[in-house]
Amino acid sequence: MHRTGELYGQFETLEQQKDTAQLGMWIFLVTEVLFFGGMFLTYTINRHAFSAAFGIGGNTLDLRLGGLNTVILIMSSLTMAMAVWAAQVGKKKRVTGFLIATLILGGAFLGVKAIEYKQKYDHHLIPGSTFNVTYCVNNPSSCGLAGKQLEDERREIEEAIKAEENENPGSGLIALNAHAQLYFSLYFAMTGLHALHMVIGAGLLLWLIAQSFGGRFGPGYNTPVEVTGLYWHFVDIVWIYLFPLLYLIDRHN
Amino acid sequence: MPKVHYLNASYGLKSWLLTTDHKRIALLYLASVTFFFFIGGLFATMIRIHLLTPGGFLVSPETYNKLFTMHGVTMVFFFLIPSIPAIIGNFLIPIMIGAKDLAFPKLNLLSWYIYIIGGCFVLYSFSTGGLDTGWTFYTPLSSIYSNSAVTPAVIGVFINGFSSILTGLNFLVTIHTMRAPGMTWFRLPLFVWAHYATSIIFVLGTPVIAITLLLAGLERMFHLGFFNPAMGGDPILFQHLFWFYSHPAVYIMILPAMGVISEIIPTFARRPIFGYSFIAGSSIAIAVIGFLVWAHHMFLTGESVYAALAFSLMSYLVAIPSAVKVFNWTSTLYKGSISYDTPMLYALGFIGLFLVGGLTGLFLACLGLDIHLHDTYFVVAHFHYIMVGGAVMGYVGGLHFWWPKITGRMYPEFLARIAAVVLFVGFNLTFFPQFVLGYLGMPRRYHSYPPEFQALNVMSTAGASILALGYLLPMVYLVWSLKYGAIAGPNPWPATGLEWKTASPPPTENFDVTPVVDWEPYDFEHRPDLALEPGIGGLLPAHGDD
Amino acid sequence: MSDHIASPKLYVGIFLALMVGTALTVFAAYKDLGPWNIVVALAIATFKATLVVLFFMHAKYSPKRTHLVIICAVFWLGIMLALTLTDYHTRHDFSFLRSPATTVTRSV
Structure with a gap:
């Protein structure tokens, strides 16, 4: 189909074309809801079954970094909304500005996420043969744990092992490690797929920015x-849900 | 035949591989889906030959596991699901609603490429060790214990899912925003309604199988524990997620076929369809209720009895909209002036076979009975009556019905009728004995069986060879007709849809002028242009009753 | 084009509301509310998501068709979660029907 100006050949009017594109994106987002939904379901059932292990997993996450990322992402949503507004009212230079701001904020989010992943790697919290949920309490210096924080975490893990013993007599630690791995498998799957979506979004932004210069x-x-x-x-x-579900499971103990 | 049409508007391989014309993409799908049909059919043939003797004589037990798995994966994901929507739907939906193309033509092409890439992964898996998990990929067999090439197959099916999603999205948006002036919702052909319902399932169900296979694939690659009981995961959760898509997927296969039947029946009964809005509504109802019944596949795998009761009850509900359709089709036939042209033979075959398939589905939805019938050949026969007797009959019938539109030429009517009958007989001979086998207790997916089951198994294999002939015949004469078939003209039957108002084959932009619709669907009475002149024209000369 | 154009002021207001919501959810997480912790967390998240959908995504000013699409997404997500959880919630209710050897040992 050839196109005339901004109008693609299969459409009659620009209005119809815009309607179509918007509906297409909304329907695509429905598929995304169900896509992430499957993971949220897996999360819900496992968190319910292994609440102690999930609580411990959640508490190993850095709340400051997670909170910072939440703020960054919401800010990027604001700049994105402003970019649309700028286009609607014809402030063409500002469109570019807001798009670039959005891209930078998105990049910052991914940077913070990378720091968090690195931390998990250092703390032996990547699921696999090296996974060890007690690594930090046993090597407090390499995790920067000390004082009350260390005490709290030690107490928490002991309680969780005891809770696991009820179901698995004699192998509480093994069970806790298995179930905490479930938490981290889900953590990496969910945040990883979210980050992948961010990367795709950043690609789209780059493409928009390039065009907005003209x-x-x-x-x-x-x-x-x-x-x-x-x-x-x-x-x-998606992040608005991921943040409380992953970071704030068991903060009050 | 028009001088310039979509087939000869441009030439060369590039003009096909980079086309955004929905009609050409439909033909790309036709070629590739047919290819996968033959791959799947090859596995089926080997299974049936193997089961000729009680001990099985063709392959080892391990290979047998691979054969039925690869048969299932190929047929379900690469033949049945894309067959009618991506070929016939792709070709017809824009024409039927009076649009120049789908809403997103490039996305349409992309979804074909995604299908091909997914198919390559699956073929790679088949050729490097095969796949033995069953088409259901149940964990932890698929994620831990299986030694076959599961990973590429899972990746292939995962990728292929996006092809379905994009097709469904494209159809939904197209039907919403691209209708010609006057083409109101209740003037849409029922074929389009059926595809609207199918697309709802594509869009809402497919993402769930995608994430499920992704998690299972990650579990296998990185030894995670989502669905592994040894690490606390729950294999039954995998089944929930899997069937949340894969049960509605059955309706992805059957709904478009029902759409085809709803077009064929009024055309060859020369009557408006009985209960238009009920047939349209029942398509949507099937799509919605179809999402509420998935755990009837899991009655015996450890789900709660309470949930099983609920899912059993809801499974019965699906029978209502399905029965509405069957009643309306038969009411349309009542006092119609029926002619038994090839598409009509397929449509009538469909009604009968779908009825058997649907009713035996009710047996299986019954909790108590399912304990006896679960995982027996009764289940195999049931879903083949739906998928082959229903979906494939609809597909082949639809291909014949619209073949003149797609190619501009008629197929040989006499041969085609013979093929339709051969197919019907072969199908029943193949699968009816399997109902009996299952009822007698022969489990599915076993490479051997007690000697007393041999007679029925031989019948089934004999039927399968007749069935194969029924598929090969159309392959031969349809190809033959491309060159030697009689010129069809724009409306050979004649039928009422918008697609018959344009040339055969249609021009690239479907219509020379955007059509304006001012008639009701299937209205044969008020369309003098469609009146049959006795003796000439009208329905094909080969039939004797007009 | 008949776009509804929302004012930047509104966007900044929504942004501030989202910030307050984030602070509130962290604050609530440190209070021991028993089983209500998760409920509160999800309620706040849903409130925030609704703001984003209605204003940043312009759903409030969109045609009914868009509303239908959103409702479908939520409804189908609900089907998946609710019906699956029905199974998990009641798996032990009928455990007397099973032999001890096949009783599911997961604590669900």
């Missing part, structure tokens, strides 16, 4: 910005 997006034609915005906000929503 002032392509204005009141008459801004569908790509708007549709990418929908996607970006959805990725934000």
Whole structure:
């Protein structure tokens, strides 16, 4: 199909084209809801079955980094919404500015995530043969644990081992390690897929930025910005759920 | 035949591999889906030959496991699911609603490439050790214990899922935003309604199988424990997630076939379809209720009895919209002036076979009875009546019905009728004995069986060879007709849909002028242009009753 | 184009509300609310998600069709979660029907 200006050949009007693109993206997001939904279901059932192990897993995460990332991501949603607004009112230079801001914030999110992953690697919390949930209490210096924090964590792990003993007499630690691995498998699967979506979003942003330099997006034609915005906000929503579910399981003990 | 049409508008391999024309993409699918049908059929043939004797004489038990697994994976994911939607639906939906193309033509091409890439992974798995987990990929067999090439197969099916998602998304959006002036929702052909319902399942179900296979694949590659009981995971959770998609997937196969039947029946009964809105609504109802019944596949795998009761009850509910369709089709036939052209033979065959398949499904949905019938050949026969007797009959019938539109030429009617009858007889001879075998207690997926089951197994194998002939015949004469078939003209039957208003084969943009629809669907009475002149034209000359 | 154009002020307001929600969810997590901790956390998250959908994603100003799409997503997610959890929630209710050897030992 050949295209005339911004209008692709299969459409009659720009309005129809925009309607179609938006509906397409919304329906795509429905598939994403169900895609992540399957993982949330797996998470729910395992967290319910192994609440002690999941609590410990959640408490090993760095709440400051997770909170920071939440703020960064919500901020990027704001700049994305502003980019759409700028296009709608025809402030073409600002479109580029807001898109670049969004990209930078997205990059910052991924950077923080990388720091967190590295930390988990150092603390032997990557699922596999080297996984050891007691590594930090046994080597407090290499994890920067000391004082009350160390005491708390030690007490927590002892309680959890005791709880696991009820179901698995004589092998509480082995069971705890297995179940904490389940937590971290889910942690990496969920945040990893979320991060993958961020990377794809960043790619889309780059493509938009390149085009926005020529002032392509204005009141008459801004569908790509708007549709990418929908996607970006959805990725934000996934994180809005991931943050309390992964970081805030058992903070009150 | 028009001078310029979508087939000769441009030439060369590139003009096909980079096409965004939905009609050409449909033909790309036709070629590749047919290829996978033959791969799957080859495995089926080997299974049936192996089961000729009680001990099995063709392959080892391990190979037998691989044969039925690879047969299932190929047929389900690479033949049945894409067959009608991606070929006939792709070709017809834009034309039926009066659009120039689907809403996202490039996405449409992309989904074909995704299908091919997924298919390559699966073929790689087949050729490097095969796959022996059953098409269901149940964990922990698939994620830990199996020594076959599970990983590439899982990746292939995972990738292929995105092809379905994109096709479904494209159809939904197209039906919403691309309809021609006057083409209101209740003037849509029932074929389009059926594809709307199918697309709902594509979009809502497929992502769940994607994430499930992804988790199972990660479990296998990195020794994680999502579904591994040794590490605290729950294999039954895998089954829940798997069937959340794979049960509705059965409706992905049967709904489009029902759409085809709803087009064929009024055309060859010369009557408006009986209960248009009920047939349309029942498609949507099947799509919705189809999502509430998945755990009836798990009655005996350790789910709660309470949940089993609930799922059993909801499974019975699906019978209602299915029966609505069957009643409406038969009511359409009542007092119609019926002619038994080839598509009609397939449609009538469909009604009968679907009825048997559907009713035996109710047996299986019954908790108590399922304990006896679970994992026996009764189940195998049941779902083959739905998938082959239903979906494939609809597919082949649809191919014949729209063949003149797709190619501009007629197939040889006499041969085609023979093939339809051969297919019907072969099918029943293959699968009816399996109901009996299952009822008598022969378990599925076993490479050998007690000698007293041999007679029925030989019958089944004999039927399979007749069935194979029924598939090969159309392959031969359809290809033959490409060159030697009679010129069809725009509306050979004649039928009422918008697709018959344009040339055969249609031009690249489907219509020279955007059509305006001012008639009701299947309205033969008020369409003088469709009146049959006695003796000439109208329905094909080969039939004797008009 | 008949776009509804929301004002930047509104966007900043939503942003601030989301920040407050984030602070609130962390605050609530440190209080021992027993089984209600997870409920509160999910309620706040859902509230935040609703704000994003309605305003940042313009669902509030979108055609009914978009609303239908959103409702479908939530409804089907609900089907998947609710029906699966039905199984897990009741797996022991009928355990007297099973022989001891096949009783599921997971504590669910």
